[in-house]
Amino acid sequence: MADSEVVLEPPDASALASMLQTANANGQTVLPRGSGTKLMWGPVSTPIDAVLSTRRLATPIDHRPGDLTATIPAGATLAAVNELLGRGGQWLPLDPQVSSEATIGGIVAFNDSGPRRHRHGTPRDLIIGVEMALADGRAAKAGGRVVKNVAGYDLSRLLCGSLGSLAVITSATFKLAPLPPASRTVVTATTNVETLTDLALAIAAAPLAPSALEMEGPPYRLAIRYETTETAAERQAHATCAICDRFNVGTETCDAEREDQLWLTLGSRMQNTGGTLVKMSVLPTLVGETLRTIEHLAAKVEVEYVTIGRVALGVLFVRLGSKPQAHSDIVISLRRDVEAKGGSLVVLHGADALKRQVGTWGNVGSSLPLMRAVKARFDPAGTLSPGRGPGGI
Numbered sequence: 001m002a003d004s005e006v007v008l009e010p011p012d013a014s015a016l017a018s019m020l021q022t023a024n025a026n027g028q029t030v031l032p033r034g035s036g037t038k039l040m041w042g043p044v045s046t047p048i049d050a051v052l053s054t055r056r057l058a059t060p061i062d063h064r065p066g067d068l069t070a071t072i073p074a075g076a077t078l079a080a081v082n083e084l085l086g087r088g089g090q091w092l093p094l095d096p097q098v099s100s101e102a103t104i105g106g107i108v109a110f111n112d113s114g115p116r117r118h119r120h121g122t123p124r125d126l127i128i129g130v131e132m133a134l135a136d137g138r139a140a141k142a143g144g145r146v147v148k149n150v151a152g153y154d155l156s157r158l159l160c161g162s163l164g165s166l167a168v169i170t171s172a173t174f175k176l177a178p179l180p181p182a183s184r185t186v187v188t189a190t191t192n193v194e195t196l197t198d199l200a201l202a203i204a205a206a207p208l209a210p211s212a213l214e215m216e217g218p219p220y221r222l223a224i225r226y227e228t229t230e231t232a233a234e235r236q237a238h239a240t241c242a243i244c245d246r247f248n249v250g251t252e253t254c255d256a257e258r259e260d261q262l263w264l265t266l267g268s269r270m271q272n273t274g275g276t277l278v279k280m281s282v283l284p285t286l287v288g289e290t291l292r293t294i295e296h297l298a299a300k301v302e303v304e305y306v307t308i309g310r311v312a313l314g315v316l317f318v319r320l321g322s323k324p325q326a327h328s329d330i331v332i333s334l335r336r337d338v339e340a341k342g343g344s345l346v347v348l349h350g351a352d353a354l355k356r357q358v359g360t361w362g363n364v365g366s367s368l369p370l371m372r373a374v375k376a377r378f379d380p381a382g383t384l385s386p387g388r389g390p391g392g393i
Contacts, residue, residue, distance in 0.1 A: 006050040007033075013057060013073075013133065013170040020168060021137020023050060024383045031385055032164035034075060034103030038110055041348045042163060042388050043360040054105045057170060063088060069128065071173040074105030090176045093120040093211075097271055105169045111161035115212035115225070115263070118204075118310050120177065124160035129173035132159065135379040143173065158374070165389025166378040180211075180227035184237040185254045185262060188244050189221040193295075196220050197288035197311055199247045204284075204312035206243060208236050215287075215311040216266055218295070222311070223266055225259075269306045269319070276320040276327040276350035278334070282343035284314040293337050294318055301326040314343070324351060331358045339363055364391040 008030075010016035023030050028049035033039065035055065057075035064070065065088045072081055072092075079100040082091045095114035096102050102112065108130070113122040120126065129143030142155035159169060190196050200213055203224055212225040224240050226233045241251045254262050270277070282290050291307065298305045303323045309316035318334075320327045327350065335345040339362060347360045364371070368391045375393040387393075 007053055008050050009053045009056055011056050013131065013139070016052065016054070016057070016168060016170060017133040017137045017139050019052060020133050020135065020383070023052075024136050024381055027381065028383070029386050030383055031388070032105070032109070032168045034106035034109075035077065035101045037098050037102050038106060038112070041110065043392060044352045044355045046387055052168060054103065054168070054170070057105075061085075063090075065090060068176045068178075069173060070176055071129070071171055072104045073171045074103060074108075074169045076104050078102050078104065078107060085176060086179060089179050091179050092126070092174055093177045094123060094126070097267065104172055108160055108169055108172050109162060109164045115214040115223075115266075115310065117315070118213045118313060119209065119211040122160070123172075123174075124157045126174045127156045127160060127172055128175055130156040130159055130169060131171045132167040132169050134167050135381065135383040139170075140167070161390065163385060163389050165375060165385040165393055168384070180229075182230040182233045183225065183227045183255070183259060184233040185223055185225045185259045186237050186240045186244070186251050187221060187223050187254060187262065188249045188251045189219065190249050191220065193217070193220060193291040194288040195247055195249065196222055197284075197291070199244065199249065200287075200311040201284060202243055202247070203240060206239065208239060210236070210240075213310065213312045214266060214308065216269075216306070216308045217291075218307075223262065225263070267308045270308050270317060274321070275324065276331065276354060277348045278318050278320075278331060278345055278350075279348055280316045280318065280334075280338050280343060280345045282314045282316070282338055282341060284312055286341055286343070287311050287314055287316065290316065290338065290341075290343075293334065297330045297333055301330065303327070303330060317348075324354075327351075328354045328357045335362050361391050367391070 008019050010019055030050050030052045031048045033051050033053050054075040057073045061081060061084055062071040063085055085091050093116050095116045096107060096112040108123045111122050111124050131141045134140055159166060200222055210224050211227040214223045226236045237253050244251045303326050304321040305318055307316060307318050338345045345362050347355055371391050371393050
């Protein structure tokens with residue numbers, strides 16, 4: 001989180017660019033912000049001259065149902081966007097935590113997603129165009145408003161996950177999906193993490209099309225969601241139960257209100273703002289082994305923890321709770337283990353002392369010089385989110 005008492009709230013993209021131009025000319029640093037749901041994510045807090053809010057850039061939303069695309073201003077919340085798109089039978093199939101508050105600009109800047117990443121991907125997979133204000137105040141755009149667009153460099157995807165370090169997103173264009181008419185979720189639980197992960201991989205390899213395949217624990221449970229027609233959802237839920245039977249684990253099939261409640265509560269323990277939150281990426285076949293490592297490291301120092309993730313994609317989030325003085329040792333050991341297997345561990349949230357000790361990003365490999373070169377080209381004066389971007393750019 002940045003330390004600044006100055007908050008700028010431009011009414012439109014033109015005013016935002018003008019404010020950015022003034023700050024850049026005066027040698028001031030600026031932190032772009034949407035609703036602020038992820039201000040605590042990232043590296044150690046650094047002094048910032050001003051926070052540049054996109055909150056008022058919330059309209060208009062340009063929905064083109066015939067093309068299955070929409071251009072959305074950066075300050076619009078995902079919940080408001082999908083409410084409007086839903087009137088036309090379509091939606092933007094992203095589901096990060098606190099989606100009722102998260103803004104489009106922030107979701108893109110952090111490339112944030114949720115359980116439906118299993119089927120629909122991340123913002124980087126759905127974005128097809130972007131409009132932005134560069135650090136010197138110039139307006140720029142990339143991509144287009146239709147899915148078949150191949151002109152120029154893919155700057156839209158470059159901004160996904162940049163944490164506001166390259167430019168300020170003013171609007172983004174996405175490909176949409178039709179709203180599914182029905183949904184079913186199969187839930188299963190087991191105390192054996194290897195059984196859980198083997199089951200998830202078996203379901204992912206089967207001729208099924210889950211929109212989400214989400215793990216939470218301990219105690220461990222797996223939720224498999226199908227969003228399609230009524231008949232197809234029923235058929236796939238039944239086939240999933242048959243696979244679970246082969247693994248000797250019980251199942252429950254949820255629909256309607258029970259299903260909505262399940263997905264509201266799944267991962268709710270991760271929304272606690274305390275403790276240390278890390279994100280790991282490993283090979284899906286190594287998820288079970290990684291969960292055992294977490295279990296061992298936490299038990300050794302008696303630290304409470306909760307894990308959630310897209311198990312069949314190898315994306316895991318871990319929140320460490322009690323005994324914060326022991327968190328750094330766990331993160332160091334876990335990162336060493338994960339990186340040795342070709343994976344990565346990023347500290348999303350934690351005490352500044354921990355971030356200083358263990359580092360936010362870990363080993364980013366040979367890409368760091370390239371990231372620094374891109375930062376120098378986009379923002380030579382270091383105006384935007386200095387030190388906050390990937391690898392500390």
